[in-house]
Amino acid sequence: MLIFIAFLYFCLACSVIWLVVFPSGREFVAQIISGRWARVDQRLASLHHSGIREVAELRHGAGRLLARQMKFVRRHYLWLGAGCVAIVVPMVVVLVMGRPDTLPGYESAELPPDPKVLALLAGENLAPPAALPPMAFTTREVELVRPMLVNASRNWGLLHPDFHQRLLLAFKIMKEKHGYEMALLEGYRSPARQDLLASIGSQVTNARAFQSWHQYGLAADCAFWRDGQLIISEKDPWAMRGYRLYGEVAESLGLTWGGRWTMMDFGHTELRVKGVMRR
Structure with missing residues (x-):
């Protein structure tokens, strides 16, 4: 443009x-x-x-x-x-002066962070939740909605420290305020895996290697954990309500929510840091 x-x-x-x-x-x-x-x-x-x-x-x-x-x-x-x-x-x-966004249509809402939330980020060091059992990522529903998820990285230590804390705070708010228990589906993603997912088709991702904030530990795909199962599909009204609440919480923390994109990705959030991603 x-x-x-x-x-x-x-x-x-x-x-x-x-x-x-x-x-x-x-x-x-x-x-x-x-x-x-x-x-x-x-x-x-x-x-x-x-x-x-x-x-x-x-x-x-x-x-x-x-x-x-x-x-x-x-x-x-x-x-x-x-x-x-x-x-x-x-x-x-x-x-x-142009800003190095990822792909056309991936626009950030750019809501200013809440000062109270920033104070929480500065004063509280949150710990990651317990890892989910591997079998949770191999169910038929998960395979239909998110193929190849079983091999995704859910290592919180590979995420950027600032994004890491904001995401954990979003998880905490979602659970304590809205009653939704969040689950990390994928955090850091290697360039090779990014290209592999892009080769599957646009229904998975349009971003090639280094066009996604996943490669910099600044993005995560998340869903909900209910009754011992991952709930990912937005066709579930309960999950869809949760995704919209999650988007509001994430944006209040200064994160970009994928639910506002042209190709909507309700479980995706990212933290855009200037000078990290190059065109």
Whole structure:
């Protein structure tokens, strides 16, 4: 998007410079306004039938026009230099100030963190919950909703410390305030696994290696633990209500919630840290 805006600005700036600085630009506009364009078109059509001599004269005339333009450039090089600066500098600023998000459509809600929550983060060091039994990730429901989950990493130690604490605090709020027990499905994801999941299809992920915050320990996929089973599918009304509450809690902690994306991922949260992910 930023590149498209910069390209539009470039075209607009070049057009303005051509009209303001170069006489040929003003003449072109004047020809259009005065209705001379039709005569120019007729002249070009006649040249098509006038033979080699007319073509040679046209080339000679073009050479003289080019010489006049070069002379004009030499006389007004300061104005042209200023014009080039006016084109290049805003384009560079637009590109440099761009934020390195993951994929198109993955937009953050960017809600400011609650000061009370920040105080909790600073003063309380939460411990990860007990690991779930491996069999919990091999049920038919889990395989249908999240294939290859059994091999995913659920090592809390591989997560970024700041994200680690925010996620644990979200788990605590969900349990104590809303009565939902959360479960970590996948945290850190290796580049090789990211590419493998992307190869399955867009129903799993559109992100290739290093296009996802999982590779930096700054993202996690989570679901709910109820009556000894993982509840992942949002088709369950109880789970869908939980996902929306989880999104509110996560955003209050300064996290980005996947439920707001074009390709919604209700159990996904991430912490976007500037300077970590590169385009």
